[in-house]
Amino acid sequence: MADAPRGPKARFTAGRPGHDPRRAAARSGNPGAVRSSISLERRARTLADSDESQLIARLRAHDLEALGEVFRRYGEPMTTLAASMLRNRTEADDVVEDALLRIHRGAHTFRGERGLRTWVLRITANLCRDRLRRRKFVAGSVDDLPQAGLSFNPVADWDGAMDQRVLAAALERAIAALPADQREAIVLRHRLGLSHAEMAETLGLPEGTVKSRLSRALAALRESLEGLDR
Amino acid sequence: MTPDELREERLARLIAATRAEANPAVLARARARIAANETVPGVAAWLGRPAVLAGAGVLFVLCVAGTFVVGQPDGTTAGETSLLSTIVGEEDLGLPIDTNGAGASSGAAAGDSGEVTP
Numbered sequence: 001m002a003d004a005p006r007g008p009k010a011r012f013t014a015g016r017p018g019h020d021p022r023r024a025a026a027r028s029g030n031p032g033a034v035r036s037s038i039s040l041e042r043r044a045r046t047l048a049d050s051d052e053s054q055l056i057a058r059l060r061a062h063d064l065e066a067l068g069e070v071f072r073r074y075g076e077p078m079t080t081l082a083a084s085m086l087r088n089r090t091e092a093d094d095v096v097e098d099a100l101l102r103i104h105r106g107a108h109t110f111r112g113e114r115g116l117r118t119w120v121l122r123i124t125a126n127l128c129r130d131r132l133r134r135r136k137f138v139a140g141s142v143d144d145l146p147q148a149g150l151s152f153n154p155v156a157d158w159d160g161a162m163d164q165r166v167l168a169a170a171l172e173r174a175i176a177a178l179p180a181d182q183r184e185a186i187v188l189r190h191r192l193g194l195s196h197a198e199m200a201e202t203l204g205l206p207e208g209t210v211k212s213r214l215s216r217a218l219a220a221l222r223e224s225l226e227g228l229d230r
Numbered sequence: 231m232t233p234d235e236l237r238e239e240r241l242a243r244l245i246a247a248t249r250a251e252a253n254p255a256v257l258a259r260a261r262a263r264i265a266a267n268e269t270v271p272g273v274a275a276w277l278g279r280p281a282v283l284a285g286a287g288v289l290f291v292l293c294v295a296g297t298f299v300v301g302q303p304d305g306t307t308a309g310e311t312s313l314l315s316t317i318v319g320e321e322d323l324g325l326p327i328d329t330n331g332a333g334a335s336s337g338a339a340a341g342d343s344g345e346v347t348p
Contacts, residue, residue: 104264
């Protein structure tokens with residue numbers, strides 16, 4: 001798979017799910033449209049960067065409104081990561097709450113070399129790992145989506161032979177049964193749309209390690225769903 | 231697109247389709263905890279640090295031990311002395327002290343020697 005941001009990532013950066021102006025312009029075949037879309041994209045990125053810098057500065061000043069802004073931007077990916085890892089909504093909320101406190105207290109240590117999203121997700125992932133270390137996760141014991149705090153949004157233009165809800169439920173059980181490190185890799189990459197480099201930064205691991213984890217996780221998922229999606 | 235690639239693509243779309251909504255109450259709780267922490271005065275917060283608490287505990291134990299050592303120059307306390315005298319010495323019980331050594335056979339009367347007299 002290509003290492004480009006897909007739907008969910010675009011949602012967190014550009015604010016529109018799955019929208020890539022450069023690709024859309026390229027599809028139209030008009031070189032002028034491509035140039036214009038690139039300049040628009042650069043401008044949007046510059047604005048986003050300066051916006052993020054301001055947000056980080058406000059966080060360092062212990063501005064509670066800035067913390068609210070962080071939650072508005074990254075609350076969903078934080079909760080999705082925690083719920084996917086812990087499979088328990090209450091615990092996931094507790095982790096997000098603790099993560100917000102750490103963000104508030106530790107903002108002065110954030111140097112801004114990595115993106116804010118990567119830093120926020122790293123804190124959340126670390127807290128999830130701490131929780132998982134403290135309790136023995138029993139795969140399959142809590143695989144109910146609502147109990148895990150997750151919800152399935154039907155995929156548009158589904159062309160699979162099998163009902164996607166049934167397949168999604170089987171997939172979720174397979175994800176829950178993965179070892180924690182592989183589950184983390186799958187969620188960060190495919191659920192939150194992080195690139196390999198961002199995943200490596202979030203997990204504090206070399207990119208090669210991240211890729212091999214992801215590859216093992218995908219192989220395990222394919223094996224689990226063998227025969228279901230034909 | 232090969233069937234394998236198609237399956238892979240479908241798998242990725244399905245994984246991405248499951249998400250969790252953020253709970254606004256979480257932010258409210260976090261803010262309340264931050265506010266609660268900020269209302270604690272600086273000195274109280276410093277005193278509440280684990281290192282300071284542990285140090286205070288060690289000092290307390292040392293003080294208590296020191297008090298015992300300083301309070302017993304001869305190795306016994308006033309309480310222990312009175313206990314010993316209560317157990318060993320009979321003066322405190324108000325009993326007469328037999329200085330002639332009769333006390334050694336105090337439990338045996340002269341007529342109770344066991345001899346049979348006609």
